Amino acid sequence: MQAPLKFDIYKQHCPGRLFFERLxxxxxxxILYVLMHQPLHFNLLKKNIEGISPKVLSQKLKMLERDGFISRHVQAGSPIRVEYQLTALGRDVSQTAYQLKDWSETNIKQVLAAQQYYDAQHN
Known part of the structure; x- marks a missing residue:
């Protein structure tokens, strides 16, 4: 019987670092936060995430699908529509994404004030 693999993200070649790079x-x-609420088509994702280009959105969706965080479903019709939704793994990690979103919206004023204070002291 093989011992379970052990990962140490402090080691340079640990594959667990991939998670941090992605997140x-x-x-x-x-993307994870928007899909947390419901599955969406590409154009609705783009509409909900201001500033993301179609190229970047496409790249990120492919990456998230490859990593097992989202699934892609092609819906027959004219035109063909593609819908994206979180997998169980994606739903789990999206909870972390939501906590980061919530924290940033709650604490951004303190971060901005700290930046202003720092800049005033170092300029």
């Missing part, structure tokens, strides 16, 4: 991306966090 540290603002677009990934926003």
């Amino acid at each position: 540290a991306d603002k677009w990934v966090l926003l």
